[in-house]
Structures are given as C-alpha cells and as structure tokens.
Amino acid sequence: MADRETGVVILGSTGSIGRQAAEVIARMPGRLRAVALAAGRDGARLLEQVRRLRPEAVALEDPEAGRAWRPALEREGVKVLVGPGAAEELAAWPGATRVLSAITGAAGLRPTLAALRAGRDVALANKESLVAAGALVTRQAAAAGVRIIPVDSEHSALFQCLQGRSPDEVERLVLTASGGPFRGWPAEALHRVTPEQAVRHPNWSMGAKISVDSATLMNKGLEVIEARWLFGLPASRIGVVVHPQSVVHGLVELADGATVAVLAPPDMRQPIQYALCYPERGPRLVERLDLAAVGKLTFEEPDTRTFPCLDLAYRALEAGGTAPAVLNAANEEAVAAFLAGRLSFPGIAETVAAVLAAHRPRPVTGLDDVLEADAWARDQARARVAAGAPGPGLR
Template sequence: MKRITILGSTGSVGTQTLDVISHYPELYKIEALAGGRNIALLVEQIKQFKPGKVSVASKALADELKTYINADTEVFYGDEGLLEVAAGTNADYVVNALVGSQGLRPTLAAIEAGKDIGLANKETLVSAGHLVTNLVKRCGVKLFPIDSEHSAIFQCLNGEAHQDINQITLTASGGSFRDRTREQLEGVTVEQALQHPNWSMGPKITIDSATMVNKGLEVIEAHWLFQIAYSQIKVVIHPESIIHSFVEFADHSIIAQLGSPDMRIPIQYALTYPNRLKTPASRLDLTQVGQLNFRDMDYGRFPCLRMAYESGIAGGTAPTVYNAANEIAVQRFLSGAITFLEIEQIIEAALDQHSVIAEPDLDEIMATDAWARATALQYKG
C-alpha cells in the first residue's frame, strides 16, 4: 500500500487525485492533506479518507476545522503546517497540487525527508529548478510529472536514450481566447477568460492558459525535468487537446501520447508508474474526434510565452521574477483591478527592472520572489 500526502487537496488537481485514489482504496492510504481555505470540502475529505494530519491556511481556520472533526486528526496551519504535512508523516509519496510558488518549500522539505514527489506545482521547478533537481539527485528520490504535457513527454521517453532526443513539443490548447486577435482582447472580462474550451482547471491556471503563461511555465519546467536545452523545446497550438505532447528523435521518428483531456489520466500514471490501471476517465475514440489540428505558435500574439523562453535562457532568478510577477498580475486581474492585457505588461515591467542573480540560493530566490510581487503590486500602467 502506497502512503500518500496531498498538498492542495481541495483544488482541481487535488480533488481529482482523491477521486483516482478512491477507486483503489486497497492500494493507497492518505496520510495527510493540506486544504487551504475550503473548510467545508476539507471536512468531507477528512471524513472519507481519515488522514492523520491536515493543514489549513490560518489559525482561525484551524480552530474552525477542529470543531467539525474528531481528535484523531492533528490540525496544523500556515507555512509551518504545509512543511509538517509535507515532511512530517509516514507518507512515502507527496502529491504537490498547490498553486503558485508556495509549493517550493514543502517540496524541498518532502524531498529531504526521502519522499517521492508527484509534481503538479510547476512553479516549484520554475522558481528553483536547479535547487530541486540537485536535491532530488542527492536524496535519491523520484520526481514524477503530473501535468498532462510533462506526463506525455515522460511516457514518450520510456525506454529511449536521452542523447537520441532531437526535439520535444508541448501542445497548447490556446486557452479561452485562442481565436481572438490582440485587438479583440481589449476589454475582455474575467468571466470570459475563465471559460476554457477543453479543460476543467482552477481559475489561476485557466487565466494562465489564456495568456500562455501556463505554457511558458511548462517550457521552463520541461527544461529541468528532462534536462533538455530550450532550443530543443517547441510549443504548438493544438485546439483539440488530444495529443498532450510529443517527442521527435534523431531518426525523425515521432512518438506522441494521446488521451481524453482529463487530468485523472496523468495523475493516475504518476501514482501507478510503471504500471497502468483502469481509470475513471472516458476512453478516447479518434473516429469521434475526426481530425486533429495544429498551428505554429505566434509569439507576437502571445508575448508571455516569448518572455518565458527569455527568462529560462537568462536563468538564475529571471524565471522566479516571471512567475511571481504573473501570480500577482493574475490576482489583480481576477479581482478586477487591472485589464487582461495588463497581465503581460506587469510581467515585462518586472523583468525589465530586475538584475538577474546567476546562481541563487533559496534565500535569494525567496527575496527575489518577494521583490517581484511587490513590484507587480505597485504597477500602475
């Protein structure tokens, strides 16, 4: 039986992970959950899966939670609570489904505690890829990608030699506004931006998909996960979201991974690797799909993706700034404080003002993250 901790259990990936686990109760035991602010849902999860430890965002929420559950479950809160559930249990596998750079410290703590990682929190590798990958090697743990694109690449590379890779291609749905020109993006609403055509995701990732920041973060994550140069990473728009990514090899053969746009498929594979089990996701019928379409990426239309490549190539703290500035920009857009197009302006302004630290330690990364957030918050346009 695999013992699991889930960070971000009440979010989109977290709830889908628990759905996968619920189909195989004989294979998995939930050791701990971190649920943020959604107390009602977390209470349901605790009653169903009976974790030994849980964490929430604040002391007030922790006190509230205790009134709904029995004393068999220990309750923690805040940043220290995340570290406790990540590293302080008998779990041998931690699923990091947190949103944003808050996932970095718990991931490092879990790795140091010898736990394998199922990573859906791409910001961890974006902000501190060199620290995470070096620690994974030093501690001898495994890092399994949960994002559908990286899971696809991971599967395509099974049994293949790294030196035979010519190019990996990440597919992008194009997001909510994929068929709009830049002129047509003027005045778009939050509600329109949250209408993703293919995937069911949380609000932050859905906005990132519309700006193509999500794909930019995936490019940087792919660089670290697969130890491949940015010049060998390509992005194409694939509106159907059926081919989740593909790899071209030295002989020009291409191997692709296909599946329904359902996050439970890559989640389950990360949990069961190297085995495959039946999944609650629906089967893919290509005769019903009919045809698959692909379009070259337009970096003028999607400047956030261009900035991701530039940040990744610059290295050091540049990706940290890219990610942190975007997190604040998305929050401001969701709250109605800025327009959709100002998201990219905030990211570019923060990057332009930043002096890159080439080999940052964790303290320098966290300081840079804080600086980028403050800069993005102060942006007036």
C-alpha cells in the same frame, strides 16, 4: 500489480488537482491510500475529504480557518496542524512514500523541498517550484535519491514517451497548447476580456489562476521552463504547438526522424493516476479515447504577437538565474490583479514584461536568492498595477 499500498500525502487537496487526486485515491483502495491532506482555508471541503479518505493527519495553512474547523476535524479522529508551515510538516509525514505537490503558485516551493528532503518521491503538479527554483529542486531530489514525477498532462506525456529511451535518442520535445478561450482573437479585442471569460477554458476543468495562464499562454511558457529542469534539455530543443482538441498531450521527436506521442482524453485523472502509481499503471478511470468521434486533430504555431507571455518565458529561461522566479512572481501578482478587476487582460503580459525588463538576474545559490527575487518582483508588479501604467518591456 503492486503488492502493497502506496501512502500518499496530498498538498493542496481542496484545489482542482487535489480534488481529482482524492477521487483517484478513493477509487483505488488497496493500491493507494491518503495518509495526510493539506489545504489552505477550505475547511468544509477538507472535512468532506477526511470523511471519505480517512487520513491520519490534515493541515490548514490559514490560521483563522484552522481555528474555525479544528474541532470538527478532530472529532473525525485526525491530527490537525494549523498555520503557515503546516503543509511543510505534512510533506514529511511518516507512512507516506509519495507526495502530490498541488499547492498553487510559489507557495508550493517550501513544501515541495520539504518532501524531497524527507526522501519522498514527489508527484509534481506545482510547476512553479521548478520555474522559480529548478536548480535547487532538482539538486535536492538528486541528493535525496528520489524521483520527481510530473503531473501536468503535457509533462506526463513527455515522461511516458521517454521511458526506456537513452538521451542520445531524443532530438526535441514538443508541448501542446489548447490556445485557450481567445485563440484567433485580434489583439484589440482582448482589452474587453473579463475574468469570467478568461477562466472558461474550452477543454479542461482547472482553477482560476491556471485557466488565466492558459488564456495568456503563460502556462505554456512556465511549462517550457519546467520541462527544461525535468528533462535536462535546453530551451532550443523544447517547442510548443497549438492543438485545440487537447487530445495529443506531448510529442518527442527522436533522432532517427520518428515522433512518438501520448493521446488521451482531456482528463487530469489519467496523469494524476500515472504519477501516483508509477512505475506501474492503474486501472482505467477515464473514458476511452474515440478518435473517430474526435474526427480531426489540428496543429498550428502559437500567436506570440497577440499572446507574448510565451516569449517572455523563453526570455526568462535564457536569462537564467533569478529571472524565472521574477517572471513567475510578477505573473502571479498580475493575474490576481486581473481576477480582482484591477488590471486589463493585456496588462498581465505588460506588467510581467516590465518587471522582467527591470530585473538584473543573479545566480541562485540557495533558497534565499529565490525568495528575495520573488518578493522584489511582487513589489514591482503591485506598484505598477497600482500606478495604472505597467510600463515598457514588450518588444
């Protein structure tokens, strides 16, 4: 049992992961304490969290939201930071030893690096930081002597399976995928998919962007890239299997032929709690897994012909350099266009493939290389969406 409270900063506190993290912290007084909360523009939800968690400081990145909500927040006795860069400042807040990085997309990269530079262990829910700048992020963690603890349920499962094992004991990592809401659909039916259908995940409660990524299998592709940096294995030793029940979250194949796995209900509070309490475990906050009620666990190969985003991610990882940053940025723009009704569901993969095919990867020597590739990819994706013809790029 921990003998003192762990001070936590939640970056992205009003998003799906941030809200569940706030619940975990609220249910573990004496073990966990929220010292600071950073949000984008949802001042109403942030105010509710302030009243529940009583942090020392909060941030709203959106200037308009900051102006609107600053008076109410300050009346609660918290320091309020407003505007771009506010989350970065909170990432190094005194009194925190662990930072939960849960800002969606590439916007989470700078705050994640700021937390690592400040010597904070990072509970990483923002996979895009490692996708776009894996070498930079892991180098920064090593230089600061701090840990990156994965929050994604799949990477958390692998992380738990690997505890106490030497690298030469590990042969292969396997990430599981639910298959999303369109598993088994023929390719021609996907042209009729609506945003409302795509965000309706069969097992998990997640934000819109990650739900669409799950439906296209891009989420699993991003997780493959993330796993490469978290665990130091090449893509050839990281596999994916579709597991519709979402009970087995990750498997590690060992050198002697045994396979170990983590099984748990599809509830993000467990991996969030593990990341915030690590290396200890906290009390049970989720329902007990009833395997008899589940009945059966099934597995199948991913359908990358119908859902090519997974292969695109492997392609970007193999190309290396700035290619993963381009993949991520093009995907963010394509998903945003789909959610806004400006792009078809298959158009997401087509747009990403076209932008990736047009890119000539360069080595990543610093953050500027990543940001330049990110901006280029966004411009390319927007232009292709606006033209109504994503173009070639898929095999």
